[in-house]
Every structure is written in structure tokens, then in C-alpha cells.
Amino acid sequence: MKKIPFNKPFLIGKEVEYIAEAVKSGKISGNGMFTKKCHEFFEQRYGFAKVLLTTSCTDALEMAAILTNIQPGDEVIIPSYTFVSTANAFVLRGAKIIFADSEAQTPNLDASALEELITPRTKAIVVVHYAGVACDMDVIMECARQHDLIVIEDAAQAIDAYYKGKPLGSIGHLAAFSFHETKNIISGEGGMLVVNDERFRDRAEIIWEKGTNRAAFFRGEINKYGWVDVGSSFLPSEVIAAFLYAQLEHLEQIQEKRVTLWNQYYDGLLSLEEQGRIQLPVLPDYATNNGHLFYIVCQNLAERQALIGCLKEHQIHAVFHYLSLHESPFYQDKHDGRKLPNTARYMDCLLRLPMYYELENEEQEFIIEMIQKFFEE
CATH class of the missing domain: 3.40.640.10 (Type I PLP-dependent aspartate aminotransferase-like (Major domain))
Structure with missing residues (x-):
């Protein structure tokens, strides 16, 4: 691949x-x-x-x-x-x-x-x-x-x-x-x-x-x-x-493809969520899905890092996202000291999967397969 x-x-x-x-x-x-x-x-x-x-x-x-x-x-x-x-x-x-x-x-x-x-x-x-x-x-x-x-x-x-x-x-x-x-x-x-x-x-x-x-x-x-x-x-x-x-001029075409990719990730990884291994994105009833990015939430930082490493071995580039701004070197001294537990969890556990217009079906299927294998092992 x-x-x-x-x-x-x-x-x-x-x-x-x-x-x-x-x-x-x-x-x-x-x-x-x-x-x-x-x-x-x-x-x-x-x-x-x-x-x-x-x-x-x-x-x-x-x-x-x-x-x-x-x-x-x-x-x-x-x-x-x-x-x-x-x-x-x-x-x-x-x-x-x-x-x-x-x-x-x-x-x-x-x-x-x-x-x-x-x-x-x-x-x-x-x-x-x-x-x-x-x-x-x-x-x-x-x-x-x-x-x-x-x-x-x-x-x-x-x-x-x-x-x-x-x-x-x-x-x-x-x-x-x-x-x-x-x-x-x-x-x-x-x-x-x-x-x-x-x-x-x-x-x-x-x-x-x-x-x-x-x-x-x-x-x-x-x-x-x-x-x-x-x-x-x-x-x-x-x-x-x-x-x-x-x-x-091609907004609808782009959006249709991205939402399709998003749904395929969701369907392909749903069994892992049902097993309690990961959390998939939640779409509140007041919101729509524009297919911007697809993420999973792992159990802890060590598990996420291991998954990133496993995917990298198979030439798949998956990335985490934001570091908490309230704990940043620039702002930690100015923050009022409150703990933000959900922010901390997403910082440590959220992982974004490849998502772009030209991502091919067989590539996406391979990504899903590698994630499933990782949790099986």
C-alpha cells in the first residue's frame, strides 16, 4: 500500500x-x-x-x-x-x-x-x-x-x-x-x-x-x-x-464526497465503539455533519500513541489535534487554575484520521482494517 x-x-x-x-x-x-x-x-x-x-x-x-x-x-x-x-x-x-x-x-x-x-x-x-x-x-x-x-x-x-x-x-x-x-x-x-x-x-x-x-x-x-x-x-x-x-463552484460535489468518506469511517469503526474500545464522533440532533474531519477518541494517551505508531508502520499518517491552551507555555501563568477535564481528555486521546477529497475507497478500507487489527491485538 x-x-x-x-x-x-x-x-x-x-x-x-x-x-x-x-x-x-x-x-x-x-x-x-x-x-x-x-x-x-x-x-x-x-x-x-x-x-x-x-x-x-x-x-x-x-x-x-x-x-x-x-x-x-x-x-x-x-x-x-x-x-x-x-x-x-x-x-x-x-x-x-x-x-x-x-x-x-x-x-x-x-x-x-x-x-x-x-x-x-x-x-x-x-x-x-x-x-x-x-x-x-x-x-x-x-x-x-x-x-x-x-x-x-x-x-x-x-x-x-x-x-x-x-x-x-x-x-x-x-x-x-x-x-x-x-x-x-x-x-x-x-x-x-x-x-x-x-x-x-x-x-x-x-x-x-x-x-x-x-x-x-x-x-x-x-x-x-x-x-x-x-x-x-x-x-x-x-x-x-x-x-x-x-x-x-464544486462545493456540493466536494461536500458529498467528504460526507460519504465520513459515513464510511463511522460504519467501519462502529463495532469498536460498541465494544467500548473507542468513542466515535457524536452528532447532536440540532447539528448537521459537513464531513470536515473524522476522529476517534482512544482510552488514554499511551493507547493513542501506540495506534499512531502502528498506523505509521503501515504508511498511514494519523494525527492528534490541539494542546490545551490554558496549559500552554504562554498562558498557563495567566490561567485562573481551574481544571478542564474534558479538554484534557481530548488533548490526550483524540486522533484524527486521513480525510481529503481524493482519498480512495481502498485506502480508506485499509485504514479501517489496520485500526481494527490494532485493537484486536
């Missing part, structure tokens, strides 16, 4: 053709023809009020932190089991991070424990839809409403996923998506800010354009543009937008 990587970038349509078209148009800097096509796609398909492509999901989160007007000493509630960008965006503005534990059944933030984390200094809640599975947004939004807090959805993994029929990214005041090469829809690097709250609409575009009202100038709304706010160079080039748009 040939080597099976954890992830593999892919071409599915007119990526190269559209990049050449962008170059020939005479404009490959940001906010050109393909950027506008991507914006229209998301606004029309998912009903997002306003979207802005960014160079990464990290940049979209940093824009959200600026828009939220985070000041030094403000508190922001964030799950500890997430990528560093989720927290870093707010730390850069001076926020104190209050880390939340995960649920027992999913790595998502435990919404039932939110209330006890809120203080008079709390400014925002950032939720991460892990593996594209929705957090319990009704509970979160009601809690935010009662305390006048802003909700930011870190929807990096959540394209084309839903909560009670609503697209993820459309529920919070702001949302951030990723098109990194490990995601369902890719552009190498790339991201998107979604603005659902009218309060932030105009300012988001100014921050996106380096703190200027340049976008309004090019629409003919003003006769000159200048520096009017803070901002940075958040918008991506037309090369990235062209690649992304070619992928968006």
Missing part, C-alpha cells in the same frame, strides 16, 4: 484557468472580480449579511477583535480546546482569556457552564464549531443577550454546516471561516469574515482596507479616500480569490 497522508490539497475545476484570467485582467491585488464573485456566492447561498475575504481565518478573527473594540483587561470566553489563533486575536488587543471546558460528548465549548464564567468584565464569547459540528447556539445566544455580550463564531471548520437549519456563521454577531489547505474548500491560505450585526458593517470594510474608506471610493460613494480608522492589510490577492471561486 502506498503512503496515505493525513491531508492532500486538490484541484477540482478551473483553479488554474481562473488564476490566469485574473492575471490577464490586469489586477491581481485584492478586491477584484473574483473577490466579488466569492462574496456574492456566500451572501446568496447562506444569506450572510456581509462577507469579506481575508488572507486567513486568523486575520478574520483579528478583525473581529478590533470590531468588538476589545480593550486591555476585557475578558473573552474561549474554549481551551482550539487553535491558538482563536485566542491570539483577542490577546493582541489586550484581552484576558477565560478558558471554557469542552463537552463530554463533543470537543465543543460546554454551553451549560457558560454562566459561571461571566463577570462584569466579560465582553465577548468565542465559540468554535469543532469538526463542523454546531455548538448549542440557542443557549449561547440567550446567555449573550442576557449579559449584553458579543458572540463570535470561529467557523474555521464549519463551511456548509447547520444548526437547526441555520448556516453556521450566520448566528453570532460575527463569524470567521478558513480556506486553509486542510479545510473542505481550499485556497492554500485564506479566510473570510462574516458580519451579521449591522453595527459592524461599515467599519469592517474600513478595517479590511487598512483603515481607509478606499472601498467606498471605488464604488463612487465618496470623491476621495483617506485614513479614518485603525486597520491592516487583511484582504487577499485575486490569485487566492480565483482559486477559491473555482472550488466554490
Whole structure:
């Protein structure tokens, strides 16, 4: 069997053709023809009020932190089991991070424990839809409403996923998506800010354009543009937008394949869960499955490491995921000392299996067979 990587970038349509078209148009800097096509796609398909492509999901989160007007000493509630960008965006503005534990059944933030984390200094809640599975947004939004807090959805993994029929990214005041090469829809690097709250609409575009009202100038709304706010160079080039748009044209095809792969993993490994050997992903009744990633939860760290080693011997690259941010070298001295047991369990026991558009059936069957053999032995 040939080597099976954890992830593999892919071409599915007119990526190269559209990049050449962008170059020939005479404009490959940001906010050109393909950027506008991507914006229209998301606004029309998912009903997002306003979207802005960014160079990464990290940049979209940093824009959200600026828009939220985070000041030094403000508190922001964030799950500890997430990528560093989720927290870093707010730390850069001076926020104190209050880390939340995960649920027992999913790595998502435990919404039932939110209330006890809120203080008079709390400014925002950032939720991460892990593996594209929705957090319990009704509970979160009601809690935010009662305390006048802003909700930011870190929807990096959540394209084309839903909560009670609503697209993820459309529920919070702001949302951030990723098109990194490990995601369902890719552009190498790339991201998107979604603005659902009218309060932030105009300012988001100014921050996106380096703190200027340049976008309004090019629409003919003003006769000159200048520096009017803070901002940075958040918008991506037309090369990235062209690649992304070619992928968006095949969104349904990509999603269908990934969900099929996800279901085949689930069906193939279900007997191990029934034997109590592993935990498979749990899909709450309010959430849909977008096939972003497939993971299993082992019994302990030693077992997971042994399984990783076994798969590696058979040329299969399976990987763990996040290290707990509250125990990180950077933040452990700033954390309030609370234990987060579910976060610790996912850090030690969660293992992600290869998942990408071009993963072949026989390769997936081989992965499932090797995992089954490992637990038999």
C-alpha cells in the first residue's frame, strides 16, 4: 500500500484557468472580480449579511477583535480546546482569556457552564464549531443577550454546516471561516469574515482596507479616500480569490464526497465503539455533519500513541489535534487554575484520521482494517 497522508490539497475545476484570467485582467491585488464573485456566492447561498475575504481565518478573527473594540483587561470566553489563533486575536488587543471546558460528548465549548464564567468584565464569547459540528447556539445566544455580550463564531471548520437549519456563521454577531489547505474548500491560505450585526458593517470594510474608506471610493460613494480608522492589510490577492471561486463552484460535489468518506469511517469503526474500545464522533440532533474531519477518541494517551505508531508502520499518517491552551507555555501563568477535564481528555486521546477529497475507497478500507487489527491485538 502506498503512503496515505493525513491531508492532500486538490484541484477540482478551473483553479488554474481562473488564476490566469485574473492575471490577464490586469489586477491581481485584492478586491477584484473574483473577490466579488466569492462574496456574492456566500451572501446568496447562506444569506450572510456581509462577507469579506481575508488572507486567513486568523486575520478574520483579528478583525473581529478590533470590531468588538476589545480593550486591555476585557475578558473573552474561549474554549481551551482550539487553535491558538482563536485566542491570539483577542490577546493582541489586550484581552484576558477565560478558558471554557469542552463537552463530554463533543470537543465543543460546554454551553451549560457558560454562566459561571461571566463577570462584569466579560465582553465577548468565542465559540468554535469543532469538526463542523454546531455548538448549542440557542443557549449561547440567550446567555449573550442576557449579559449584553458579543458572540463570535470561529467557523474555521464549519463551511456548509447547520444548526437547526441555520448556516453556521450566520448566528453570532460575527463569524470567521478558513480556506486553509486542510479545510473542505481550499485556497492554500485564506479566510473570510462574516458580519451579521449591522453595527459592524461599515467599519469592517474600513478595517479590511487598512483603515481607509478606499472601498467606498471605488464604488463612487465618496470623491476621495483617506485614513479614518485603525486597520491592516487583511484582504487577499485575486490569485487566492480565483482559486477559491473555482472550488466554490464544486462545493456540493466536494461536500458529498467528504460526507460519504465520513459515513464510511463511522460504519467501519462502529463495532469498536460498541465494544467500548473507542468513542466515535457524536452528532447532536440540532447539528448537521459537513464531513470536515473524522476522529476517534482512544482510552488514554499511551493507547493513542501506540495506534499512531502502528498506523505509521503501515504508511498511514494519523494525527492528534490541539494542546490545551490554558496549559500552554504562554498562558498557563495567566490561567485562573481551574481544571478542564474534558479538554484534557481530548488533548490526550483524540486522533484524527486521513480525510481529503481524493482519498480512495481502498485506502480508506485499509485504514479501517489496520485500526481494527490494532485493537484486536
